[in-house]
Amino acid sequence: MVAALRRAFGYLRPHRGNVIAALVAVLVVTVANLLAPQLIRIVIDSGIATRDGQVIALAVAGMFGLALLRGGGSFVQGFYAERGSQGVALDLRDEFFVKVEQLGFAFHDRTPTGQLLTRATSDIEQVRFVTGNGFVNIVWAIVQIVAIVILLFVVNWQLALITFVSILIIFGLLGRFGTSIAPLFTRIQAALGQLNSTLQEDLVGLRTIRAFRGEERERARYRGHNATMFDLNIQIVSLFSTNFRAIFLVAGLASLAVVYAGGQQVIGGDLQVGELVAFYTYLNFLLGPILTLGFLGSAVPRAGASAVRIFAVLDEPVTITDRPDAVPLPPVEGRVQFDDVSFRYPEANHDALHGVSFTAEPGQTVAIIGTTGSGKSTLVNLIPRFHDPAEGTVRIDGYDVRDVTLESLRGQIAPVLQESRLFSGTVRDNIAYGRPDATMGEIQAAAAAAQAAPFIEAMADGYETIIGERGVGLSGGQRQRVAIARALLADRAILILDDSTSAVDATTEAEIRIAIDRLLAERRQTTFVIAQRVSTVRSADVILVMDAGRIVAQGTHEHLLAHSDLYVSILGSQLGTETAFAPDESTVDEIAEESVATNGTGNGTGNGVASGSRLAPAAVAAATNGRTQR
Numbered sequence: 078m079v080a081a082l083r084r085a086f087g088y089l090r091p092h093r094g095n096v097i098a099a100l101v102a103v104l105v106v107t108v109a110n111l112l113a114p115q116l117i118r119i120v121i122d123s124g125i126a127t128r129d130g131q132v133i134a135l136a137v138a139g140m141f142g143l144a145l146l147r148g149g150g151s152f153v154q155g156f157y158a159e160r161g162s163q164g165v166a167l168d169l170r171d172e173f174f175v176k177v178e179q180l181g182f183a184f185h186d187r188t189p190t191g192q193l194l195t196r197a198t199s200d201i202e203q204v205r206f207v208t209g210n211g212f213v214n215i216v217w218a219i220v221q222i223v224a225i226v227i228l229l230f231v232v233n234w235q236l237a238l239i240t241f242v243s244i245l246i247i248f249g250l251l252g253r254f255g256t257s258i259a260p261l262f263t264r265i266q267a268a269l270g271q272l273n274s275t276l277q278e279d280l281v282g283l284r285t286i287r288a289f290r291g292e293e294r295e296r297a298r299y300r301g302h303n304a305t306m307f308d309l310n311i312q313i314v315s316l317f318s319t320n321f322r323a324i325f326l327v328a329g330l331a332s333l334a335v336v337y338a339g340g341q342q343v344i345g346g347d348l349q350v351g352e353l354v355a356f357y358t359y360l361n362f363l364l365g366p367i368l369t370l371g372f373l374g375s376a377v378p379r380a381g382a383s384a385v386r387i388f389a390v391l392d393e394p395v396t397i398t399d400r401p402d403a404v405p406l407p408p409v410e411g412r413v414q415f416d417d418v419s420f421r422y423p424e425a426n427h428d429a430l431h432g433v434s435f436t437a438e439p440g441q442t443v444a445i446i447g448t449t450g451s452g453k454s455t456l457v458n459l460i461p462r463f464h465d466p467a468e469g470t471v472r473i474d475g476y477d478v479r480d481v482t483l484e485s486l487r488g489q490i491a492p493v494l495q496e497s498r499l500f501s502g503t504v505r506d507n508i509a510y511g512r513p514d515a516t517m518g519e520i521q522a523a524a525a526a527a528q529a530a531p532f533i534e535a536m537a538d539g540y541e542t543i544i545g546e547r548g549v550g551l552s553g554g555q556r557q558r559v560a561i562a563r564a565l566l567a568d569r570a571i572l573i574l575d576d577s578t579s580a581v582d583a584t585t586e587a588e589i590r591i592a593i594d595r596l597l598a599e600r601r602q603t604t605f606v607i608a609q610r611v612s613t614v615r616s617a618d619v620i621l622v623m624d625a626g627r628i629v630a631q632g633t634h635e636h637l638l639a640h641s642d643l644y645v646s647i648l649g650s651q652l653g654t655e656t657a658f659a660p661d662e663s664t665v666d667e668i669a670e671e672s673v674a675t676n677g678t679g680n681g682t683g684n685g686v687a688s689g690s691r692l693a694p695a696a697v698a699a700a701t702n703g704r705t706q707r
């Protein structure tokens with residue numbers, strides 16, 4: 078914790094000008110403070126006692142000047158201390174944000190978002206306070222106390238001794254207070270993190286909560302954390318009040334003792350009245366810095382606890398990063414090779430991918446099909462290096478993806494992820510996210526290709542409609558299509574469509590399907606498409622069938638129909654559907670015709686390549702037209 082604090086103070090270095098200005102002001106304020114009682118002494122002992130009006134006037138003028146000095150000094154002290162610490166907060170927030178952006182998905186998967194938000198806000202705020210005003214006030218308090226104690230000894234050592242002993246007692250009390258309060262602050266920041274995580278999860282999952290009537294449960298969970306916060310804060314408050322009551326008591330007794338002993342000395346002629354008043358004034362000056370130290374004595378451990386939490390994130394190793402000798406990946410044709418690739422999520426007990434090998438030639442469409450959890454998303458996520466394989470290599474045009482810079486690698490891959498996110502902003506900005514300089518014409522073309530144009534144009538502000546947090550809501554299917562348009566506009570050599578239509582209704586699903594299938598027919602990019610639809614997969618050049626992290630079969634649709642039981646069983650119900658309905662009414666056929674019409678490579682209706690399949694000939698015929706003859 079001490080090391081973390083020291084490191085936090087290191088962030089003051091670039092802003093040290095401010096701190097120096099504030100510290101100089103501290104000296105000015107201290108001198109002004111200490112001179113004032115001397116002038117009071119002069120008024121009493123040299124002015125009033127000798128009935129010299131001029132001395133009184135001069136002393137009062139001096140006090141006025143000191144008050145001005147003190148006011149100006151306090152302003153400079155407060156302003157520059159604050160400025161320095163705002164600089165610390167600025168730098169810490171920047172660094173934190175960049176770090177959180179860099180950290181891999183492995184980190185984010187295990188770190189609740191609310192914890193990160195708390196660290197980026199509340200924890201940085203604690204550190205900010207202590208490195209600025211906190212620090213300068215500590216210096217101020219120490220300088221005041223030391224200077225006043227010295228002065229007291231100069232004025233009257235017997236009275237000073239009484240004061241000194243009481244100060245030692247007070248510091249003893251403060252020390253005990255600090256050690257008992259520090260762990261509470263660590264717990265408070267952790268509890269705040271949990272509170273925020275709960276809030277954040279609930280906000281994101283509000284629909285699910287309502288749908289499953291989880292409000293009571295969530296409320297209880299939130300109240301639990303909230304009550305913890307309350308209890309911890311109450312513990313702190315009670316520590317504060319009991320300790321400070323003791324401190325005030327000691328300080329009160331000390332000043333009573335000073336008045337008693339000082340009064341005796343004045344009567345005995347050893348001390349002048351003005352000196353006693355000055356002494357007493359200094360004594361009262363002491364209480365302020367002592368209380369400041371007491372208060373800050375708790376802020377420092379609190380900031381220490383926060384600093385530990387901040388640096389824990391800042392020190393988190395970035396596992397996915399450019400190698401020192403990384404080269405930029407030149408513009409690629411789009412050959413993607415997996416060579417015996419295995420991958421396991423941290424803390425998982427089995428491989429998510431195991432011994433995966435395949436090659437996608439430039440311009441090919443690779444369909445990935447498999448049961449849920451079989452590793453399809455994981456596989457495509459290794460291409461833009463969202464994760465690195467544990468074994469084996471992923472190559473693009475012969476380059477190991479770990480040997481090239483992330484920027485040049487990701488700059489050539491456009492993904493539509495399973496959970497695509499849109500950002501607050503206009504539809505246009507969202508589509509142009511991967512290519513902010515795209516023209517309106519290009520944006521419209523991408524939207525049209527993604528079947529998004531009709532609904533965008535139907536909105537009041539068209540492409541300028543604000544969507545996301547504060548804007549109009551989009552349906553799941555609309556969002557998906559905007560995400561597809563975004564990937565298309567980016568126009569990268571490798572396109573990844575991790576299609577999740579399970580969450581949308583049948584009509585929307587049909588629309589997305591049309592968009593994707595039409596698109597696949599037109600693309601010359603190497604395209605990975607994860608889909609469970611016969612219309613999509615049958616036109617792919619290569620189909621990978623996945624099960625439990627392995628590719629259990631690969632080949633064309635006909636090949637797999639004949640050779641992969643899993644393939645047939647995954648598509649089974651769809652193949653069955655086609656036999657059940659008249660072919661010209663099935664959606665599958667409509668899609669097939671569309672794709673034939675656009676790419677012109679199909680040969681019309683079914684050609685029955687897969688004769689000998691275990692399926693009814695009609696189903697095979699319906700399922701195998703499209704692009705299979707390429």
Ligand SMILES: Nc1ncnc2c1ncn2[C@@H]1O[C@H](COP(=O)(O)OP(=O)(O)OP(=O)(O)O)[C@@H](O)[C@H]1O
Nearest residue numbers: 186422425429447448449450451452453454455456
């Ligand atoms: N972030 C993660 N941390 C740990 N394990 C994960 C993570 N993501 C996925 N897994 C596990 O890895 C395996 C493969 O997951 P993956 O998401 O690749 O499946 P999928 O084939 O895309 O499934 P779906 O069809 O449901 O999208 C699963 O067993 C899953 O539980």
Ligand SMILES: [Mg+2]
Nearest residue numbers: 453454455495
């Ligand atoms: Mg998936």
